[in-house]
Amino acid sequence: MHKKVLVSNRSEIACRIFQTCREMGLKTVGILAPGDEEARHITYADEVYPVSGYLDISSVIEAALKSKASLIHPGYGFLSERPAFARAVEKAGITFVGPRAETMELMGGKIAAKELASREGVPTLPWAKIERGGDILSAAKKVGFPLLLKASAGGGGKGMRRVNRVEELSEAAESASAEALSAFGDGTLFLERLVDHPRHIEVQVFGDGKGQGVHLFERECSLQRRHQKVWEEAPAPHLPAQTREGLLSAALRLVRATQYRNAGTLEFLVDSSGEFYFLEMNTRLQVEHPVTELVTGVDLVWAQLTHAMSPLEKVFSDPLSVRGHAIEVRLYAEDPSQGFIPTPGKVERLRWPTGTGIRVESGIEEGQTVGTQFDSMLGKLIVWAPHRKAAVERMKFALEETVILGLGTNQNYLLSMANHPSVIEGRVDTGFLGKEFGGFAPVPSTEDFELLLTAKKQGLSGSKLQWNTSSTTSQVPSPWEYFANGRRN
Amino acid sequence: MAGVKISGKKTSLPSLDEKKWKITQRPGGWLIAESADGIRKRFALDEKRGKFSASLSGYLWNGEWLVEDRNSGKAGGRDDGDLTAQFPGKVRKILVRDHDSVQEGDTLLLIEAMKMEFAVRAPSTGKILRVLVQEGQQLLPGDRFLEMEA
Numbered sequence: 142m143h144k145k146v147l148v149s150n151r152s153e154i155a156c157r158i159f160q161t162c163r164e165m166g167l168k169t170v171g172i173l174a175p176g177d178e179e180a181r182h183i184t185y186a187d188e189v190y191p192v193s194g195y196l197d198i199s200s201v202i203e204a205a206l207k208s209k210a211s212l213i214h215p216g217y218g219f220l221s222e223r224p225a226f227a228r229a230v231e232k233a234g235i236t237f238v239g240p241r242a243e244t245m246e247l248m249g250g251k252i253a254a255k256e257l258a259s260r261e262g263v264p265t266l267p268w269a270k271i272e273r274g275g276d277i278l279s280a281a282k283k284v285g286f287p288l289l290l291k292a293s294a295g296g297g298g299k300g301m302r303r304v305n306r307v308e309e310l311s312e313a314a315e316s317a318s319a320e321a322l323s324a325f326g327d328g329t330l331f332l333e334r335l336v337d338h339p340r341h342i343e344v345q346v347f348g349d350g351k352g353q354g355v356h357l358f359e360r361e362c363s364l365q366r367r368h369q370k371v372w373e374e375a376p377a378p379h380l381p382a383q384t385r386e387g388l389l390s391a392a393l394r395l396v397r398a399t400q401y402r403n404a405g406t407l408e409f410l411v412d413s414s415g416e417f418y419f420l421e422m423n424t425r426l427q428v429e430h431p432v433t434e435l436v437t438g439v440d441l442v443w444a445q446l447t448h449a450m451s452p453l454e455k456v457f458s459d460p461l462s463v464r465g466h467a468i469e470v471r472l473y474a475e476d477p478s479q480g481f482i483p484t485p486g487k488v489e490r491l492r493w494p495t496g497t498g499i500r501v502e503s504g505i506e507e508g509q510t511v512g513t514q515f516d517s518m519l520g521k522l523i524v525w526a527p528h529r530k531a532a533v534e535r536m537k538f539a540l541e542e543t544v545i546l547g548l549g550t551n552q553n554y555l556l557s558m559a560n561h562p563s564v565i566e567g568r569v570d571t572g573f574l575g576k577e578f579g580g581f582a583p584v585p586s587t588e589d590f591e592l593l594l595t596a597k598k599q600g601l602s603g604s605k606l607q608w609n610t611s612s613t614t615s616q617v618p619s620p621w622e623y624f625a626n627g628r629r630n
Numbered sequence: 631m632a633g634v635k636i637s638g639k640k641t642s643l644p645s646l647d648e649k650k651w652k653i654t655q656r657p658g659g660w661l662i663a664e665s666a667d668g669i670r671k672r673f674a675l676d677e678k679r680g681k682f683s684a685s686l687s688g689y690l691w692n693g694e695w696l697v698e699d700r701n702s703g704k705a706g707g708r709d710d711g712d713l714t715a716q717f718p719g720k721v722r723k724i725l726v727r728d729h730d731s732v733q734e735g736d737t738l739l740l741i742e743a744m745k746m747e748f749a750v751r752a753p754s755t756g757k758i759l760r761v762l763v764q765e766g767q768q769l770l771p772g773d774r775f776l777e778m779e780a
Contacts, residue, residue, distance in 0.1 A: 299746065319722065320747055476692070478637040482748060483717050484692065489676045489683065490659055513717045513744060541688030546676035548683070549637070552690040584636060587644045589686035592663050592673050593634075594643065595651045597682075597695070601661060601675065 143212055143236070143450045144168060147205045148182070149226075150216030151195060153504030153520055154428075155182035158214050161442040170208045172201060179509045195219045198226050202233050212449055214238040214442070218516070221425040222249055238449040240402045240424045241350070247399060248422040251293055252331055258419040261398050263391045266410070266418045267334040271314075280332055281310055287335040290314055292321035292328075296421065298368030299324040303335060336418070338570040339410040341365065342377050343423075344392035345433045347444055350402030350452060356389050357433050357441075358463050364558065366481070366574045371551075372558060373429035374468045375436045378529055378567030384415040395422065402452075404430075404445050413570075428471070428521070431500060435467035435525040466529040468536045470555045472543070474517040477554035478582045484549025485512050494542035498525045498535055511548055519545060533565050553583055636693040713753070713776060715769040719743030724765055730758045732778070739763070739775060756780040 146162045147170040148155045159169045159182070171186025174195050183189055190204035196219060205213055213230050215221035215238070224242035231237055248254045255265045269280035281288060281304070290313055292300025300321025302313040314330060322328035341362045348354035361377035362370045377385070392407040399422075406427050408420040430441050444456050475481045491507040503520040505511060511519065522539045526532035540556040558564050563573065585593070634641055651663040656672075663671045674685040681694045723740040726732060732752040741748045759777040763769070 316747070320742070323742060476637055478639070480749065480751070483744070485717060489678065490674065492658070492674075517744075537688075543690070544674050544685045545690060546674065546683035546685070547678070549692045550690055556689055582637070582639065583689070584639075584641055585686055585689070585691055588669075588671070589673075589691075590644050591646060591651060592653075592661075592671060592686060593675070593682075593684060594646045595648060595663065596653055596661060596673075596675050597677075598646075598648060599653060601653055601655070 145170060145208065145210040146212040146214055146238070146446070147172065147190075147201075147208055147210035147235075148186075148214050148216060149195070149201045150214075150219055150221075151177060151182050151515065152180050153502050153518065154216040154426075156185050156504075157502050158216060158442050159185055161440055161446065162214075165443065165446060167212070167446070168210075170204070170210050172204050176512070176514045179506075180515075181504060181506050181509070184506065198223070198229050201226075202229055202235075205230075205235055206233060210235065212236045212238055212446065214445070215425065217425050217428055222423070224249070236449050238403065238445050239426075240348075240405060244399050244401060245424045248424050251291065251421050254422055255419065257398060258395065261391075261394045263394060263419045264417065266336065266420075269332045271330050271332065277310060277314055277332075278307065281307065284332045284334050287337070289333050289335050290317040290330050291333055292317065292325060293331050294321065294325035294327035294329065296368075296423075297324075298365075300328075300330065301368050336410050336412045338413055338572060339363075340377070340412075340569075341370075341408065341420075341571050342380070342388060342411050342417070343406050343408045343427075344388055345427075345430070345441075346392050346396050346401065346405050346407060347441075347448075347456065348396045348399075348401030348403065348405065349448070349456070350400060352397050352400045354393060354396035354401060355457050355461060356392050356396075357437050357439060357461055359385065359388060360429055360432055362429060363569050363571050364564070364574055365571050366477075366578075368571075370429065370471070371574065372468065372470050372555070372564070373432055374466065374529075374532070374567075375432040376463050376466070378466075380411070381415045384411060384417060388417055391417070391419065395419075403448055404441055410571075429469050431502065431521065431523040432467035432469050435500065435523060436463045436465055437461050438464070465525055465527045466532040467523060467525045468532050469521055469523040470536065470540070470558075471521055472519040472545070472555070473551045474511045474519055474548050475551055476549040477551050477578070481551075483513050483517055485517070486510070486548030488545060489547030490544060491546075492542070492544035493520070494522065494539040496538070496542075498532075499539050500524070505545075519550060529567055530565070533559060554578065554581060557581070557583065633696040634693055635696060636691060640696070641693075713750070713774060713778070715741070715771055715773045715775070717743055717771055719748070719769050721763050721765050721767045721769065721775075722747065724761060724763070726758050726761065726776070728758055728760055732756060732758060741769065750775060752778070754780045 145168040148158045162169045169187045171182045171189045172192045192200040220226035224245045227237045227242035258265050267284050269284050287305045290302040300317045302317040304310050304313045318328040344359050345357040359377050360375045362373045364372035404426050406423045409417045411417045448456050474484050476484045487510045493501040500523040505519050524535040526535045537559045653663045661673050676683045684691045719741040722742040726738050734755045736752045737749045739750045756778050761776045762774050
């Protein structure tokens, strides 16, 4: 009988997985890599084991064996899509919460995945491999311009470069290959035709490992900066019914063809005429999974653990449907008005929004120092509302009520997005953020400056503003003085 | 106080009527400002060693107060923050040489950090005096990339 789960991840996603584990009566084991001592998941885990690094397979397995965990949930990133890890987990007699290693290998190589999609009658973009020492120029001419150089071994925007003309090709290839080599240990690139003004639409799926599966509808993730998602939503707004049906049925065909097991996501590009093209499959839980959870009412981590613990049981017995609209934004310790440079620092003050239809996945605690050693995502804000317009208003409210002081964040950028007419209307493509927010350099209003200066002059700016101590820097008498003197200030 | 930098950019301050806003503290670290003509605004502020973080009208801002540089008579502050490493990384490519003239915004070097690439741009128009780093060099926070004069 399964009693304990080791989560081979950190921060926000580890904490999110812990919640479902606890609700299912499973003990939680967290792992701690050097340098991550202040991380939030270390506070909340039932047990903590040290590892030499989050990517160290043998160290993670050793921790699992020591803890006697019978399940490992990999979260996203790190080892979640490493076939060698999935294999090592199974070999150690532990259940891996996710797809089979073979599926990761098949769908993890973007080229093999495209070939499989074509065999299943799922449209893909014109593309070409670049063989080692091969002729990049003739491959590029075959694919056509504009094109995208992409890393064969990974995603997240790393190793990606847009090339508009043949003259730009060789420098872009050098830069992309170097970045891919650094990020994934493999500098191999492939070329893919670029669709202008595409929408990035993905489908959440869940397979039983025997060829059957369900979809949990789609998400739109077109608001991206340099191919990194910033704002995601479910369902995709203004999507033609025919396109939606095509995407959902294509996703199920791929689940069947791969005999997919557990949760996964199929990513597509949709062009302005509603035609869609398969991009890749992510054989893991995704960062933006909460928007699907909020519109379908399904706890995806619950589904993952349930299937992993009882693979013969049917996970979804009730029909699934979409209700309302959900939006997620990612908060990062970076400054968009300074070229998105990382802005590490100490979280002096932290206040997350609360209220109806608001969900927060936090990766930080007040008093924690956020460095540059690990991912700089501070947390996710997710909102749900009965329809999209209300969800956008709710996201504005949630962002306005997010207070993170002591380090730079992209909150200002996200709130500016929530106030942009095209975002409010829900008609954006993947080029939108780069174009509309390219020179983002906001300045506070005169009134806001006045508040800042007045507070500064009165000595009210300080890291400890305490209500019930008689602080000599405060202009406001303490409550004890107030009541004692019986006078109004 | 000579001025302020918001998100690394020097910004001019409005003239201030110190009596316009009455500020009180609320539990939870909030400040409420009230003006004579009935405007009420909620905000939050944190300051440490001349750097501040604020929530103003719902937006988060980060900046620093600039103090008079008595020696030069110009507003100082950490201008050289523009040309020093803010985080660990590696110099991937240097695009300028000693004595080159550059325009504000020109890319000077490319840094590889956290598996991404960052461009360091000229904070103002001027001339490169001396490039202080080499391609492939590992950088620590505080390392200076180059010297230039405006």
